[in-house]
Amino acid sequence: MIIAGNLLFEGAFEPGWLECADSRITRVGRGRFDGTPDLAPEGFVVPGFVDVHSHGGGGAAFTEGADAARTALAAHRAHGTTTMIASLVTATIGELLQQVEALVPLVVSGELAGIHLEGPWISPQQKGAHDPGKLAAPLDDAVTAITSLPPGLVRMATLAPELPGGLAAIRRLRAAGIVVALGHTAADYTLARRGFSVGASGVTHLFNAMPDLLKRDPGPVLAALESDAWLELIFDGHHVAAPLAAFICRRYAERVVLITDAMAAACLGDGDYTLGGLPVRVAGGVARLTTTGALAGSTITLAHAVANAVAAGVELAAAVRCATANAAAYLGISNVGRLRAGNLANVLELDASGRLLRVLA
Ligand SMILES: [Zn+2]
Known part of the structure; x- marks a missing residue:
């Protein structure tokens, strides 16, 4: 599954995407995802x-x-x-x-x-x-x-x-x-x-x-x-x-x-x-x-x-x-706490005021 949007990287939000498979984050990239992601949340994508x-x-x-x-x-x-x-x-x-x-x-x-x-x-x-x-x-x-x-x-x-x-x-x-x-x-x-x-x-x-x-x-x-x-x-x-x-x-x-x-x-x-x-x-x-x-x-x-x-x-x-x-x-x-390849696929979407919108993965 590919999730693309506004991701929390090292200390700041940036456009990016990540791939989850078998309960892990398998790949992470910066910038726009080249293709159609499975999920494109409008909020802020952060680790669990x-x-x-x-x-x-x-x-x-x-x-x-x-x-x-x-x-x-x-x-x-x-x-x-x-x-x-x-x-x-x-x-x-x-x-x-x-x-x-x-x-x-x-x-x-x-x-x-x-x-x-x-x-x-x-x-x-x-x-x-x-x-x-x-x-x-x-x-x-x-x-x-x-x-x-x-x-x-x-x-x-x-x-x-x-x-x-x-x-x-x-x-x-x-x-x-x-x-x-x-x-x-x-x-x-x-x-x-x-x-x-x-x-x-x-x-x-x-x-x-x-x-x-x-x-x-x-x-x-x-x-x-x-x-x-x-x-x-x-x-x-x-x-x-x-x-x-x-x-x-x-x-x-x-x-x-x-x-x-x-x-x-x-x-x-x-x-x-x-x-x-x-x-x-x-x-x-x-x-x-x-x-x-x-x-x-x-x-x-x-x-x-x-x-x-x-x-x-x-x-x-x-x-x-x-x-x-x-x-x-x-x-x-x-293996948790960051959106990083190899970490557990725990991914959330928050709104701008920090409220949880949904658990994405
Ligand atoms: Zn206590």
Whole structure:
């Protein structure tokens, strides 16, 4: 199948075409296609979205096993997210190993691009919507349990570097090929810098679940901005004010990664849910723990995040890059995120305001 139109190449839209066969992009060309394409969309042709931080959607959570995970994947796929990492919230290492085991078939089949452990190695002071009774320091045995898993299964871990053993754990996880993101952390500026210097390469939802940037105590936010780390950002208008999120997207377009942090209510609607066993109420599209009122993930899809970014003044090409190529590079997933020969044939059509018109392939 040949798709011709306004394609996103390296950072900009240009007239071009691509050929898909056997679920792959087989050829890509610039300029007008010489002949009659099978599809000639009038909108903007972009790669499928890559979400590296999501807990579920369509009423299902990634902690609930393979069938539930497939429900969540299908819900997000209908909104243009064609590559997903399953984020698991804080649980005991034993529980997490069981949840990981249940998702093995989906990683092996390629339905899931891997698994992200968002706990239990996070700070009690910045626990967000995580179960405080199950938080833990990244002690050697627990880290070994994760680094001993087959490569490519657990692709990312969120970690607070100030915990006992935190810096050593970052080194060990990194050495095992697991991406470490600093997050849910009470670290100050200096300690966060150390975390990046020993191997953390990203930050979990910048600004959320960490101290605010203060003029005399700039904290992990400044450490992240001045590092070369990937900057996860939830662009839902609730977790970070839209003008600030838009500024970060424009100023750091080469390393912002739009994420959803979506929970089960994404693609579904308001109501009562759970996140990691804790009760959550979703009202007006905002998810909060019923107990503490803490934000409990979002209910957006990446398509919403891109449209929100464009509405706040981010160029369409930059917003899409933050939801595709940057996300793939962050996690080291080489066959998605760009319209490039050899990559998976995940192709979307957006309108000028970033809204998803259709999934083309
Ligand atoms: Zn999360």
